[in-house]
Amino acid sequence: MFIKEKLMEKFLFIIREDLNVLKDYTEEARQRGMVEMSRWVETLAESWSYVGGEPLAITGRYVNKEEVVSDGPFIEAKEGVSGYIVIEAENLDAAASFAQTCPLVLRGTMAIEVRPMLGPCPV
Amino acid sequence: MDTIQQEVDLLYKSHFGKMVSTLLYFSRDIDLDSAEDLVQDAFSAALTAWRKDGLPSNPAGWIFTVCKNKALNKIKEGKRFKNLFQEETTPARDPATPPSDPAMRPSAFDDYQLRLLFACAHPHLSPKVQVVITLKYVVNLKVEAIAKILAMTVDGIDKLLIRARQKIKEEKILFEEANTEALKPRLPVVHKIIYLIFNEGYKTSWGKELIREELCEEALLLDRALLNSKIGNQETAALYALMLFNAARFKARFGPSGDLLDLEEQDRGLWDPELIRLACHYLEQSRGGPASSYHYEAAIAYLHCTAESFAQTQWAAISRLYHQLLQLHPNPFVELNYAIALYYAGHKVPAFETLDNLLKHPFLSQYYLLNAALGKLHFLEGNGETAKKYWEKTLCQTNSPLEQDFIHKMIRRLK
Numbered sequence: 001m002f003i004k005e006k007l008m009e010k011f012l013f014i015i016r017e018d019l020n021v022l023k024d025y026t027e028e029a030r031q032r033g034m035v036e037m038s039r040w041v042e043t044l045a046e047s048w049s050y051v052g053g054e055p056l057a058i059t060g061r062y063v064n065k066e067e068v069v070s071d072g073p074f075i076e077a078k079e080g081v082s083g084y085i086v087i088e089a090e091n092l093d094a095a096a097s098f099a100q101t102c103p104l105v106l107r108g109t110m111a112i113e114v115r116p117m118l119g120p121c122p123v
Numbered sequence: 124m125d126t127i128q129q130e131v132d133l134l135y136k137s138h139f140g141k142m143v144s145t146l147l148y149f150s151r152d153i154d155l156d157s158a159e160d161l162v163q164d165a166f167s168a169a170l171t172a173w174r175k176d177g178l179p180s181n182p183a184g185w186i187f188t189v190c191k192n193k194a195l196n197k198i199k200e201g202k203r204f205k206n207l208f209q210e211e212t213t214p215a216r217d218p219a220t221p222p223s224d225p226a227m228r229p230s231a232f233d234d235y236q237l238r239l240l241f242a243c244a245h246p247h248l249s250p251k252v253q254v255v256i257t258l259k260y261v262v263n264l265k266v267e268a269i270a271k272i273l274a275m276t277v278d279g280i281d282k283l284l285i286r287a288r289q290k291i292k293e294e295k296i297l298f299e300e301a302n303t304e305a306l307k308p309r310l311p312v313v314h315k316i317i318y319l320i321f322n323e324g325y326k327t328s329w330g331k332e333l334i335r336e337e338l339c340e341e342a343l344l345l346d347r348a349l350l351n352s353k354i355g356n357q358e359t360a361a362l363y364a365l366m367l368f369n370a371a372r373f374k375a376r377f378g379p380s381g382d383l384l385d386l387e388e389q390d391r392g393l394w395d396p397e398l399i400r401l402a403c404h405y406l407e408q409s410r411g412g413p414a415s416s417y418h419y420e421a422a423i424a425y426l427h428c429t430a431e432s433f434a435q436t437q438w439a440a441i442s443r444l445y446h447q448l449l450q451l452h453p454n455p456f457v458e459l460n461y462a463i464a465l466y467y468a469g470h471k472v473p474a475f476e477t478l479d480n481l482l483k484h485p486f487l488s489q490y491y492l493l494n495a496a497l498g499k500l501h502f503l504e505g506n507g508e509t510a511k512k513y514w515e516k517t518l519c520q521t522n523s524p525l526e527q528d529f530i531h532k533m534i535r536r537l538k
Contacts, residue, residue, distance in 0.1 A: 031489065035520050038489040039274075046322060047250035047315055048416065048452045054485050093247035100286070101251045106279035 008088040010051060011095040014113040017104075019058050019080035033104075037083075040102050044087055049098065053085030079111055092116055127173050130182065135166055138183055140263045144235035145187070146194055153194055154292065155260055161197070165189040236261060237348055244312035245290045253312065254319045255280060256287045262320070262341050268334060272323050306354055313349070314362050314417065317342050321366050339370055361409035361417040367402035368424035371395040383529040387433040399428045419448040438468035455487050459496060466500055474500070491520035498533065507537050 025033070034055070044050040058080075062069040089095040096114050104110035139162055146158040153161070165186045179185040243257045255273070258264045266284070270277045324338030346363045349355040375393035378384050406421050423444050430436035445461035458477060466474035478497055481487045498513035514530050521527060 031519065034485070034489045035491075038486045038520075041486045042456055042490065043251055045454050045456045047319060048454060049250070050454065089249065090246050094249050097247065097249035097252045097286075100283060101249060103275065103279065106276065106282060 008090060009095075010117040010119065011087050011089055011092070012115045012117055013053070013085040013087065013099055014081055014115065015055075015083040015085065016079040016111040016113060017082040017109060019077040019082065021109075022082060023058050036103060040104075041085070043101070044085070044098065049087045049089060051086040051088055053083065055083040056081060058082070082110075086117070125174075127170065127178065130178060131166060131170050131173070134169075134182055134186065138186070139166070140261055141236045142187055142190055143260070143263070144239040146190055148235050148238060150194055153197070155288065157197065158194075159263075161190055161193045162186075164193060234352070237345075237352060237354070240313055240316070240345060241306050241309050242291050244309045244316060245287070246309075246312070247290055248287055250312075250315050250319055252283050252287050253316050254323070255283050256291060257316050257320065259284060260291070261345070262338075272334065272338065310349075310354060310356065311358070314346075314358055317346050317349075318362060318365075318417070320345075321369070325369055336373065339366070339373070342366060343370065357409045357412040358415045358417055360405045361415060361421045364402045364405040364409060365417050365421035365424055367398050367405065368421065368428045371398035371402065371428055381525075382532070383525045385529070386427070391432065394428065402428070414447075414451075416448060416452055419444050419451070423448075436467070438464050442468050442470070455481055455484055456490070456492075459487075459490075459493055463496055463500075471504075489520055491517050491526070494520060495530065495533075498530075502533070502537070511537055 022030075037055075041050055041053065059070075087095060087098060089098060092114065095116075099105060099112040099114050102110065102112060105112055142162045142165075143155070143158045146153055146161060147155065168189055169182070169186050173179070173182075240257060240261050243253055243261060245253065248256070251273075255269060258269045258272070259266070264272075266277055266280050269275075270280045273280070321339050321342035324335045324340075324342065326335070343363070343366050346355075346359060346366065349359045350363060371394050372389065374395070375389040375391065376384055402421075403425065406425055409418060409421065423441050426437050426441050426444075442461060442464035445457065445464055449457060449461060458481060462474045462477035462481070465471075465477065478493070478500070481493055482497075487493055494513045494517040498510045498517060501507075501513060502510035511534060514534050517530050518527055521530075
């Protein structure tokens with residue numbers, strides 16, 4: 001018989017960094033950044049809060065009714081989206097508190113936008 | 124160092140935190156920093172007075188009376204004060220008389236420390252931040268020590284504390300007579316805090332530093348206080364068992380020159396049989412209710428601690444326990460341990476499949492333990508070149524000199 005804690009909500013961390021800076025990273029610098037994030041993700045997992053996440057490439061496509069624009073970054077590069085993480089937390093404040101502990105956020109080179117994931121609509 | 128100094132030091136170590144918590148409970152108008160200062164001053168006063176007059180019959184009570192008197196004086200500097208202090212009209216109570224106040228009996232202190240611990244388990248804070256604030260106000264570590272333990276900057280810890288302190292200050296738990304029922308919903312959160320504190324103390328990256336062992340001891344003491352109170356439950360017991368099993372192996376984890384030893388290399392004769400026996404007792408006590416993650420981890424630790432040798436370990440049973448734990452709480456970092464257990468249980472194909480899947484995960488691919496494990500298992504399979512590749516990757520993924528030395532040691536074995 002399992003004991004499942006009361007239903008936790010899921011939250012999306014939209015990771016925002018200066019994409020112009022990231023663009024110029026050496027392979028070594030990129031790896032160091034990933035090692036640091038990996039350590040932080042481990043602390044999320046340690047409290048059984050980590051669901052998933054990935055870094056994103058710097059460039060891609062922007063699609064709307066009018067056009068498909070290539071290259072980029074498109075929206076303000078200083079806080080461009082560089083990755084995402086999904087966690088489980090009790091509530092939005094707790095989720096934001098998680099985000100606050102990221103070493104890159106504390107250093108000032110990263111911001112995290114925390115958005116509750118809505119889940120299925122009630123029947 | 125004279126005996127009075129020693130007495131005061133011992134008392135400080137065991138009672139400082141509890142006295143701070145008690146002061147906070149007695150008066151709403153004292154903030155956390157002031158409470159710490161007051162208790163600090165009282166200890167200094169004790170040292171001076173006792174050197175002159177000798178040790179009193181109830182040293183803790185003596186110090187606490189002085190604390191309360193100082194607090195009262197501080198409060199009288201223009202603030203309103205609450206019930207119990209209103210009874211004291213004369214600040215200069217003779218500290219030598221044994222206290223009639225039942226709140227100054229030793230066991231009462233534990234209650235207030237637990238109360239503060241539950242206050243730190245605030246639902247608007249993440250577990251990591253709850254740990255930081257607990258380390259500061261319940262374990263009474265300095266910010267520099269907390270930063271070192273968590274591998275963060277002092278600035279970072281300060282930032283986390285500022286926001287968290289605001290939340291805790293407003294907590295009714297600290298000031299009101301909270302009943303057990305009101306506290307129960309926070310118990311799982313409190314368990315997590317204790318578990319995470321123990322984990323920090325158990326990490327090997329910094330080596331044999333004393334503070335690590337002290338952290339583990341603190342976690343054990345907090346859990347034991349929970350068990351002794353009316354609030355603890357079977358999960359509390361499972362957590363206690365888990366921590367005891369791990370604590371039993373403390374002395375074996377480092378070699379004579381302080382080098383890191385993995386499970387296979389450890390001298391099992393150095394494992395503490397008393398702690399293992401005690402852990403088994405609590406594991407028994409934890410049965411009968413629903414299984415929590417602590418139950419699974421304790422059961423796995425039990426199988427390790429009771430195995431005659433690395434080779435004779437019941438790896439199949441351990442892998443089954445990990446499998447069930449992962450059903451309850453999916454976690455790629457625990458999946459790594461599952462894969463390792465599968466390998467030693469003889470299920471090599473699923474073991475390597477799991478590990479290769481983990482490598483595809485961008486965060487896990489940079490995880491030093493995953494690469495170290497792949498190195499070891501490929502080494503055991505006779506794939507020297509592959510093993511070396513993974514070990515060299517591992518070297519880039521850890522800053523700990525101890526861990527790096529360990530990997531270098533493994534690489535040397537290839538020759």
